[in-house]
Amino acid sequence: MFFKKIGKQTQEPRRIIIGDVHGSFQTLLRLLNRVAPDSEDEVYFLGDLIDRGEQSLEVVDFVIKNNYQCLLGNHEYMLLKALAGKEVSERWLNGWIESGGAATLLSYNNNIPADHINWFQSLPAYLDLGDIWLVHAGVHPEYPLEQQTNEQFCWIRNEFHAMTQPYFKDKLIITGHTLTFTFPDVKPGQLARGSGWLDIETGVYHPQSGWLTALDWTNQLVYQVQSQNKNCRTIPLEKAVVNLDLDKISRYFSRESSSKLLNIEW
Numbered sequence: 001m002f003f004k005k006i007g008k009q010t011q012e013p014r015r016i017i018i019g020d021v022h023g024s025f026q027t028l029l030r031l032l033n034r035v036a037p038d039s040e041d042e043v044y045f046l047g048d049l050i051d052r053g054e055q056s057l058e059v060v061d062f063v064i065k066n067n068y069q070c071l072l073g074n075h076e077y078m079l080l081k082a083l084a085g086k087e088v089s090e091r092w093l094n095g096w097i098e099s100g101g102a103a104t105l106l107s108y109n110n111n112i113p114a115d116h117i118n119w120f121q122s123l124p125a126y127l128d129l130g131d132i133w134l135v136h137a138g139v140h141p142e143y144p145l146e147q148q149t150n151e152q153f154c155w156i157r158n159e160f161h162a163m164t165q166p167y168f169k170d171k172l173i174i175t176g177h178t179l180t181f182t183f184p185d186v187k188p189g190q191l192a193r194g195s196g197w198l199d200i201e202t203g204v205y206h207p208q209s210g211w212l213t214a215l216d217w218t219n220q221l222v223y224q225v226q227s228q229n230k231n232c233r234t235i236p237l238e239k240a241v242v243n244l245d246l247d248k249i250s251r252y253f254s255r256e257s258s259s260k261l262l263n264i265e266w
Contacts, residue, residue, distance in 0.1 A: 023053025047073020051100030166196020
């Protein structure tokens with residue numbers, strides 16, 4: 001795949017982090033056309049390549065063929081829980097289908113190949129890049145990493161977002177998973193920053209937003225394209241981010257364990 005060299009700011013290799021794609025293949029291509037990664041740039045996806053959009057197969061195939069690094073998202077997690085065991089799990093299958101999995105099955109013509117299943121199973125839950133730490137959803141602030149599971153890394157919301165102190169002293173956690181405009185005072189398309197974390201999930205599939213985001217961490221730039229129209233923009237990171245009011249966040253989120261919500265929220 002060859003991209004137009006639009007907006008490349010530096011000759012040094014860039015670290016580029018892309019939010020939840022959710023089967024929006026054409027929007028992803030438009031985004032990458034603007035970011036214009038080359039062979040030396042490092043491209044990372046935060047998970048949730050699949051579901052909701054119509055071209056999950058194309059997205060997954062594209063990421064695999066380009067050897068881009070990708071994390072396990074809660075939607076890949078659901079797919080694996082539903083289909084990767086010796087028997088199909090009816091509970092997980094129903095939850096996955098209702099959360100956008102039906103579109104994924106349709107894109108695969110109801111036949112997800114074994115090599116794609118194996119690739120989903122190989123996805124890491126997080127990546128430590130030194131000054132930044134990538135994960136789909138977040139971490140539980142009360143436990144060390146070795147005591148946490150993929151459920152926390154793929155699903156957590158409330159406890160993580162309500163942290164008053166950064167989890168890491170020396171690195172920023174970058175996530176997807178939670179729509180940024182669901183936080184207080186954040187508008188569609190804006191990024192959200194809390195205590196030691198940055199959320200770049202701007203809701204490419206959502207009718208209130210439609211933005212897909214790529215963060216060029218090296219140059220501190222945010223690239224965005226719209227799935228609902230041809231709008232696109234490149235913004236300095238500091239102008240794209242809303243710093244959340246911790247008091248509002250604490251009131252907004254209950255302290256109930258997010259992992260318990262797996263029984264009712266997908």
